[in-house]
Amino acid sequence: MEKSTMNEALLGVLAFGLLCAPAGAADTNWLIKAKRVYTADREPIEDGWVQVGDGRIRAVSAVSPGGGFETLEVDAVTPGLIDLSVRIDLGFDSVEQSTETPARLEVENALDLWDPRFERELRSGVTSVLVSPPDRAVIGGWSVALKTGGPPTLERRRIAGRAALRAAIGDEPSDGNRPAFFQPDSFYNRRPTTRMGVEWVLRKAFHDALAARSDAARATSETQVYEEVLSGKAPLIVSASTTQDIRTACFLQREFKLPRLILDAAAEAWKDPPMVVASGASVVLPPLTFGGRGGNDFAFHSWNSAALLHERGLTIALSGHNALERGERLAAQPGLAMHAGLPFDAALAAVTINPARMIGIDGRVGSIAVGKDADLVLWDGKPFEPSSRIVGVLLEGELVLDPRTAK
Amino acid sequence: MQTSPSTLFARSVLASSFALLTSGLALAADKLVIEAGRVITRPGHEIKNGVIVIENGRITKVGAQGEVDKPWDATVIGGPQYVAFPGFVEAQTSRGLDRPNENIDVAPFLDIRDSIDPINFAYEDYLRHGVTTLNVQQGGNCVIGGRGMVVRPVGMTVDEMAVRTDYALKLSASPKAGKSAATQAMALRRAFEELRKRLEKQVQDKRDGKARDKREALFQGRELEGDKAKGRAMEGKGWRVDGLELVPRGELDEKDLQLLELVEGKRDAYVWCAAAMDVRKALDLAKENGFLERTTLVLAGDCWKAADVVAASGRPAILIPPLLHVETEPITGKEVETPVAKVFAEKGVKFAIASETGQASSLPSHHVLWYQAALAIGQGLPRERAIAAVTTVPAEILGLRDRVGSLEEGKDGNVLLLDGEPLSVRTHVQFVVIEGKTAYDRSKDIRLKHLLEGKEPPGTQAGAADFGAAGAGKADAKKDALKQDEAAERKAGEEQRKADEKQSSGPHFSDADAAGEERG
Numbered sequence: 001m002e003k004s005t006m007n008e009a010l011l012g013v014l015a016f017g018l019l020c021a022p023a024g025a026a027d028t029n030w031l032i033k034a035k036r037v038y039t040a041d042r043e044p045i046e047d048g049w050v051q052v053g054d055g056r057i058r059a060v061s062a063v064s065p066g067g068g069f070e071t072l073e074v075d076a077v078t079p080g081l082i083d084l085s086v087r088i089d090l091g092f093d094s095v096e097q098s099t100e101t102p103a104r105l106e107v108e109n110a111l112d113l114w115d116p117r118f119e120r121e122l123r124s125g126v127t128s129v130l131v132s133p134p135d136r137a138v139i140g141g142w143s144v145a146l147k148t149g150g151p152p153t154l155e156r157r158r159i160a161g162r163a164a165l166r167a168a169i170g171d172e173p174s175d176g177n178r179p180a181f182f183q184p185d186s187f188y189n190r191r192p193t194t195r196m197g198v199e200w201v202l203r204k205a206f207h208d209a210l211a212a213r214s215d216a217a218r219a220t221s222e223t224q225v226y227e228e229v230l231s232g233k234a235p236l237i238v239s240a241s242t243t244q245d246i247r248t249a250c251f252l253q254r255e256f257k258l259p260r261l262i263l264d265a266a267a268e269a270w271k272d273p274p275m276v277v278a279s280g281a282s283v284v285l286p287p288l289t290f291g292g293r294g295g296n297d298f299a300f301h302s303w304n305s306a307a308l309l310h311e312r313g314l315t316i317a318l319s320g321h322n323a324l325e326r327g328e329r330l331a332a333q334p335g336l337a338m339h340a341g342l343p344f345d346a347a348l349a350a351v352t353i354n355p356a357r358m359i360g361i362d363g364r365v366g367s368i369a370v371g372k373d374a375d376l377v378l379w380d381g382k383p384f385e386p387s388s389r390i391v392g393v394l395l396e397g398e399l400v401l402d403p404r405t406a407k
Numbered sequence: 408m409q410t411s412p413s414t415l416f417a418r419s420v421l422a423s424s425f426a427l428l429t430s431g432l433a434l435a436a437d438k439l440v441i442e443a444g445r446v447i448t449r450p451g452h453e454i455k456n457g458v459i460v461i462e463n464g465r466i467t468k469v470g471a472q473g474e475v476d477k478p479w480d481a482t483v484i485g486g487p488q489y490v491a492f493p494g495f496v497e498a499q500t501s502r503g504l505d506r507p508n509e510n511i512d513v514a515p516f517l518d519i520r521d522s523i524d525p526i527n528f529a530y531e532d533y534l535r536h537g538v539t540t541l542n543v544q545q546g547g548n549c550v551i552g553g554r555g556m557v558v559r560p561v562g563m564t565v566d567e568m569a570v571r572t573d574y575a576l577k578l579s580a581s582p583k584a585g586k587s588a589a590t591q592a593m594a595l596r597r598a599f600e601e602l603r604k605r606l607e608k609q610v611q612d613k614r615d616g617k618a619r620d621k622r623e624a625l626f627q628g629r630e631l632e633g634d635k636a637k638g639r640a641m642e643g644k645g646w647r648v649d650g651l652e653l654v655p656r657g658e659l660d661e662k663d664l665q666l667l668e669l670v671e672g673k674r675d676a677y678v679w680c681a682a683a684m685d686v687r688k689a690l691d692l693a694k695e696n697g698f699l700e701r702t703t704l705v706l707a708g709d710c711w712k713a714a715d716v717v718a719a720s721g722r723p724a725i726l727i728p729p730l731l732h733v734e735t736e737p738i739t740g741k742e743v744e745t746p747v748a749k750v751f752a753e754k755g756v757k758f759a760i761a762s763e764t765g766q767a768s769s770l771p772s773h774h775v776l777w778y779q780a781a782l783a784i785g786q787g788l789p790r791e792r793a794i795a796a797v798t799t800v801p802a803e804i805l806g807l808r809d810r811v812g813s814l815e816e817g818k819d820g821n822v823l824l825l826d827g828e829p830l831s832v833r834t835h836v837q838f839v840v841i842e843g844k845t846a847y848d849r850s851k852d853i854r855l856k857h858l859l860e861g862k863e864p865p866g867t868q869a870g871a872a873d874f875g876a877a878g879a880g881k882a883d884a885k886k887d888a889l890k891q892d893e894a895a896e897r898k899a900g901e902e903q904r905k906a907d908e909k910q911s912s913g914p915h916f917s918d919a920d921a922a923g924e925e926r927g
Contacts, residue, residue: 116735116742123744290536290775326731327773327782335832336773386781387790387830 028397029053031069032376034077038383040352041367050077052374055397060368072403074391078348078383079368080127080375082355083330084237084284085264085319088117088131095133095140100173100192100201103225105141107133108161113152117322122148123401125331125390126320127375128159128356128365132264135168135239135296136176138192138201142166142225143237145361147375149395163359164237164262165229169245171297173198199248206230206256232259235359241286241299243268250279262358265319267301273312282315282358287328288336306350307341317355318347327386331377334384347384378403438462438481439843441822442472443491447829449799449813450791459491461820464842469814484838484845485824492829493813494539494821494839495776498725498759498801499555499677499705503529507546509553512583513598515576515665517553519543520565530560530568531854534847536775537836539821540570540802540811545577547679547705548584550594552577554665555677557805559821561846571807575675575703576665580689581682592688599696602666603648606641609659610650620658631657642671645697669698675806677725679705686713690720703804705761709734711750718754723804725759726751726796728779731786746786748796759801760793781830794829 030052037048039060051059051067059065089095094110096102111131121129126148133140145163150156174197177190192198209226212219229236240249240263253261261281263269269276269283276283285306286299302308309316318337320330334347342350356366364373377383378392380403392403439461446457448469458475460468468475477483485491501507504522523543533541539559545552557571582591609620624631635657641647659667668674676698678689686704693699704710704717707727717724732745751758760783762776780793788796802812810819820843827834839847849855 114740116740120733120742289773290532290778324733325729325773326786327729327778332773339832339835385785385832386778387784387793389785389787 027070027399028055028374029067029069030374030394030397030399031064031067031071032077032378033064033071033073034075034378036076037368038076038078038348039368040079040348041369050368050376052376052394052397055374057368057370057372057374060370072378072392072399074378074403075381075388076379076383077368078125078377078379079352079366080373080377080393080395081125081330081351082128082130082317082361082366083121083126083319083351084130084262084317084355084358085286085321086121086126086129086131087134087322088115088121088129089134091134092136095136097136097190100137100190101139101205101222102133102137102141103139103165103205103222105133106144106162107131107141107166108144108146108154108158111144111146113154113157118146118148120324121320121322121330122393122395123390124326124329125377125393126329127377127393127395128361130163130237130355130359132164132166132237135166135170135172138168138173138198139205140166140168145359147395149400150398159361159364160359162228162234163361164235165225166237166239167202168239169198169202169248170195170239170241172239195244195248199252202248202252203255206252206258210256229258229260230256235260235262237262237264237284237359239264239296241265241267241296243271245297246272247275250275250281253279253281265296265299267296267299267305269314270302270305270308273309273314276309276314277312282317282354283309284317284319284355284358285309286319287321287323288318288333288340290336290339303336304340304342306337306347310342310346310350315354315358316346316350317358318350331384331390332386335386338384344384380406437843438478439820439840439845440477440481440483441491441824441840442483442485442487443489443824444487445489446491446814447493448815449493450794456487457491459814459820459822461822461840461843464820464844466814466816466818466820469816484840489824489826489837490829490834491814492537492823492825493798494811494823494841495537495797496759496801496805496807496812497533497538497541497776497797498703498761498804499542499544500529500761500763501544501546502533502763503527503543504546508548509545512550512594514549514553515551515598515669516662517545518573519545519554519556520569520572523556523558523565523568525563525565525568530558532775533560534839535836535849535852535855536777537823537825537839538776539823539839539841539846540805540807542574542677542801542805544575544677547577547579547581547681547707549577549579549679550583550586550591551598551666552579557807559841559846561841570810571805575677575701576669577677577679578689578692579679580685580692581680588684588688595688595692598666599670599692602663602670603646605660605663606648606651606654606667609654610648613653614650620654624658627661629657629661631655641667642673643697644672644700645670645695669701670696672697672701674698675701675703677703677705679707680710680713681707683709683712686710686716690716690722708732709745711745711747714750714754714756717751718756723757723759723800724751725761725801725804727761727763728774728782730760730779730783746783746788748783748793749787752788752792757800757803758796759804760796777830781832784830790830 032050037045045062048062049064051065094107096105129148130143130145132143142162143164143166145159147157174192177193192201205226209223209230212223228234236258238249240246246266246269249263263281264284265286266283267286306316318333323329334351337347353366356362365375374394374397376394377390379388380391381388391406393401441459443457446454454471456472458472503524505524509517542557544555554576555574557574558568559570562568582588636655638652638654641651680686680689693702702722704722704724706724709732726748730747732747734743736743760779762774762779776797780797784790784793799812802808811821822840823836824838825834826837837849
């Protein structure tokens with residue numbers, strides 16, 4: 001190992017680590033001057049200013065709002081990015097498998113907030129994430145919306161506790177259960193073992209919940225959970241990659257009139273957009289590639305699927321699945337979507353305001369607007385170009401990546 | 408080399424009938440004039456409103472509009488909206504092969520030409536992303552892998568593709584699957600020791616008057632006339648076997664020739680290093696056996712930690728993605744990220760950027776050359792160096808400095824016409840010209856049409872075999888029908904929702920079942 005090189009790298013990391021540390025009296029008052037302020041919910045501002053005070057956005061304007069705060073000057077500023085399919089969990093330890101529908105459980109109780117993968121997201125510009133239980137149960141429980149930085153306690157990082165109910169269709173929830181064919185080889189066989197079985201479990205859950213509306217004796221703690229989804233209080237986020245699974249999800253929506261359906265990892269949504277449009281569902285796309293594969297079950301994820309769905313009027317979000325490689329992370333996804341024809345504004349919305357609206361956290365995050373959390377990404381070039389760099393990240397006003405020291 | 412502009416389409420096996428249609432439209436390719444609003448001749452050099460003249464496959468003139476005489480009978484392509492850029496050069500890849508490695512440990516006698524699959528999708532994709540020259544080598548899962556070949560991504564046969572045959576040897580300083588670092592190092596040393604012993608034995612046999620080697624050569628039908636009948640003293644900076652001039656070269660075992668050429672300093676070597684610990688071993692091996700000056704290091708993983716060693720060796724390197732190295736710091740548990748290309752640049756190492764992962768042949772598809780170069784810029788590599796790392800530097804490493812990598816007089820006419828700033832996600836390769844012939848035209852890229860416009864390639868649908876004007880019309884009609892369906896579906900969905908709102912909230916299995924039937 002070459003000492004000098006290693007030291008340089010270590011210095012960078014130490015600096016980052018120090019900045020990430022929960023400093024009690026950290027400076028959270030900044031004035032950000034950018035050649036372009038991409039607000040995400042309104043027109044971008046040329047040569048604009050963003051004033052940050054006490055963790056919130058205080059002013060967004062084309063003229064300096066003053067205030068005597070220290071000024072950070074960059075090429076562009078966007079809202080902190082939001083990933084609804086971040087997949088940072090403890091694997092099987094994060095989903096209960098003693099039943100197919102552990103719906104009451106909340107994944108927030110099975111998370112490691114010290115997981116370095118949260119920090120990877122943070123330094124890559126992702127400030128808010130939806131963490132869901134892994135898809136080993138048909139209805140895996142409640143997902144949680146979290147900030148990726150700040151003091152590592154749930155109280156401080158949680159944006160919304162029961163942000164969405166997680167369900168899964170496809171191979172994954174039945175994979176590993178006992179064989180669908182031949183004789184069961186154990187008394188402890190789990191069902192379902194096929195897609196039909198998965199659909200049956202889902203329909204039964206919502207059917208029971210509807211039945212409980214008119215017959216109080218049938219109400220259980222689980223039907224109360226489903227009632228929250230049926231009444232539109234919380235969205236249902238369903239992992240469905242292939243066309244058949246997306247169809248199943250859309251039929252469920254139609255049958256039970258689910259008001260807020262989110263299709264996650266919906267690689268093949270592009271194959272039948274009218275069906276998705278009719279269901280009123282919004283779509284989270286799995287990571288895009290230059291080729292074709294993506295999502296579960298070897299689904300074919302057309303590389304222009306983001307553009308295609310956007311043209312059809314669907315609300316889309318992009319996701320990074322916590323990729324290790326920079327070229328695949330969430331901050332790179334809008335670029336890949338643009339390469340296949342998605343307009344810049346739509347690409348920006350797909351990683352900021354759209355995902356925020358989908359899970360109803362847009363009151364706090366998702367755009368650069370007065371009163372919202374000061375979660376910001378500072379760029380040294382056009383955002384989402386692979387040749388641009390994220391030189392700064394603010395989380396609730398705290399500078400977790402400092403553009404003044406970024407080399 | 409004859410390449411037809413229809414090659415790409417012909418490669419798409421579904422499109423053979425279409426290929427016949429387009430070959431009639433082939434450009435008169437002896438003289439080609441390319442006009443562009445910007446001509447980027449090499450990193451940092453740009454001509455506004457430039458013209459490139461290509462005659463018989465070579466660039467004869469590059470200059471500004473008005474300053475360059477355009478042959479009156481040349482075909483003219485391009486226009487002010489385009490940016491002309493040199494074709495990208497892939498310094499080494501194991502894509503487009505039947506399989507990237509043989510299971511024999513030491514196989515210098517293998518030739519990649521027997522593995523290259525000309526109709527493999529990889530070459531079509533290289534063309535689509537503007538790579539015009541690539542060095543195809545065996546994968547890194549070997550001890551001594553075999554000989555590579557430099558190709559252009561056009562042609563239906565390996566011969567059509569060939570730019571430089573019987574090229575460099577691939578070696579691996581990192582453990583092949585199933586080996587440890589120690590056994591790998593031993594296997595490498597032993598390969599050269601055994602070569603030396605066999606050569607010494609042949610010299611001794613000659614001195615002893617034994618004719619076994621000659622009989623064996625004759626038995627195998629090897630050539631033993633002309634130069635092959637002559638012996639030649641062994642050259643080499645590492646070690647030499649005295650008296651090799653006694654053995655006619657034709658009597659040397661064919662399996663030994665490639666390694667002998669390596670030791671004699673007559674062949675290039677690409678040495679795969681997956682980890683920093685392998686770099687020193689690679690350099691020592693090359694030095695001991697006299698091929699250091701012909702060695703290019705292929706560096707992956709944490710090899711950036713050995714950047715000083717690489718810099719001191721003076722040897723060029725090929726950097727394998729990911730170019731942002733991530734590892735867990737052993738004490739704090741935090742992730743450490745290192746911008747690999749930037750580290751090597753700061754140490755003064757001459758490097759090319761490659762697009763694949765080295766070991767595997769199936770690749771994550773964001774490993775595209777221009778995209779990796781762009782990412783390197785975003786990780787702190789100066790823009791000009793990043794562009795050089797996928798054009799001029801790999802050309803130099805491949806010994807093709809006079810032929811490819813930049814747009815200069817006398818070089819091969821390998822030109823990209825882009826519709827915007829190079830290395831931007833908003834830019835697409837519109838045309839690829841290889842040696843003066845249009846090898847790719849995005850407007851005729853059938854796979855892209857399928858993906859981006861929903862037009863089905865011929866043969867994939869009943870009744871769509873007559874692709875062309877009529878077929879395209881059909882596709883349009885289909886698209887219109889689809890739009891109508893969609894509008895109806897949307898309306899039905901809205902009506903359904905309105906109806907649902909009015910109804911009580913009981914389950915409606917019958918409705919859902921009916922809907923299921925409708926959609927089939």
